Amino acid sequence: MRSRTANRSGIVIRRRVTPAGDIIVTLLTPQGKLKAVARGGVRGPLSSRLNLFHHVGMQVYQGPQNDLASVQQAVLEGALPTLAQPERYAFAHLLAEFADALYQEGEFSEQAFELFAGALRGVAHQPDPEWVALVMSYKLLALAGFIPQTARCARCAQDHPTHPDPLGGQLLCRGCAALPAYPDPSLDFLRNVARRTVRASMDAPLPAEQRPALWRALERFVTVQIGSVHSWRQLVPTSTALSA
Ligand SMILES: [Zn+2]
Numbered sequence: 060m061r062s063r064t065a066n067r068s069g070i071v072i073r074r075r076v077t078p079a080g081d082i083i084v085t086l087l088t089p090q091g092k093l094k095a096v097a098r099g100g101v102r103g104p105l106s107s108r109l110n111l112f113h114h115v116g117m118q119v120y121q122g123p124q125n126d127l128a129s130v131q132q133a134v135l136e137g138a139l140p141t142l143a144q145p146e147r148y149a150f151a152h153l154l155a156e157f158a159d160a161l162y163q164e165g166e167f168s169e170q171a172f173e174l175f176a177g178a179l180r181g182v183a184h185q186p187d188p189e190w191v192a193l194v195m196s197y198k199l200l201a202l203a204g205f206i207p208q209t210a211r212c213a214r215c216a217q218d219h220p221t222h223p224d225p226l227g228g229q230l231l232c233r234g235c236a237a238l239p240a241y242p243d244p245s246l247d248f249l250r251n252v253a254r255r256t257v258r259a260s261m262d263a264p265l266p267a268e269q270r271p272a273l274w275r276a277l278e279r280f281v282t283v284q285i286g287s288v289h290s291w292r293q294l295v296p297t298s299t300a301l302s303a
Pocket residue numbers: 212213214215216217231232233234235236
């Protein structure tokens with residue numbers, strides 16, 4: 060039984076206000092994910108600092124009894140104001156939920172933090188935030204060890220599948236498929252995005268009409284492998300043309 064104070068720096072990926080006016084935040088930090096409570100925080104100066112997507116430095120106190128660390132102080136170290144724009148906010152929100160679902164508390168991952176921070180900056184500043192979010196979602200998944208199988212049909216294991224797998228978000232062969240094959244650029248993306256550099260993927264964006272099918276594949280893959288991510292509903296293109 061011991062208590063301690065620690066300084067941690069990270070990005071707010073989840074924020075919830077309780078009826079008592081406490082702010083419960085989850086940060087992604089280079090030392091892993093951290094959850095903490097700012098007691099009564101909603102009525103004080105911490106309220107505006109502990110906002111979603113803010114990079115904050117916090118002094119947290121871990122008491123001997125309570126398992127949730129409490130925020131003693133917080134300073135704003137960086138913010139990306141353009142993330143408030145509706146067309147960027149939804150993608151940033153999705154990436155934050157992704158990071159929350161993929162990485163566990165106490166799991167040390169400086170690489171995950173850097174990748175996530177880069178993804179948020181890209182969504183904040185790039186002219187095509189949807190493309191950034193799609194590429195970085197697959198990269199975050201790959202870093203956490205989730206890579207869609209693209210070399211074999213997800214149902215019968217035949218080589219070189221080229222069709223969507225509407226249940227698992229992987230790939231099916233022609234014999235197992237009910238949907239038309241992916242266009243070549245989409246196939247190239249699915250087969251290579253996990254190992255290709257972010258820059259190379261950024262330099263070769265897919266046309267908008269090929270993206271809804273990739274979002275759907277990603278949603279299915281994540282739902283099957285990890286569990287549902289709440290932001291899908293507000294974000295993923297709802298066009299049904301390709302799934303009909
Ligand atoms: Zn098959």
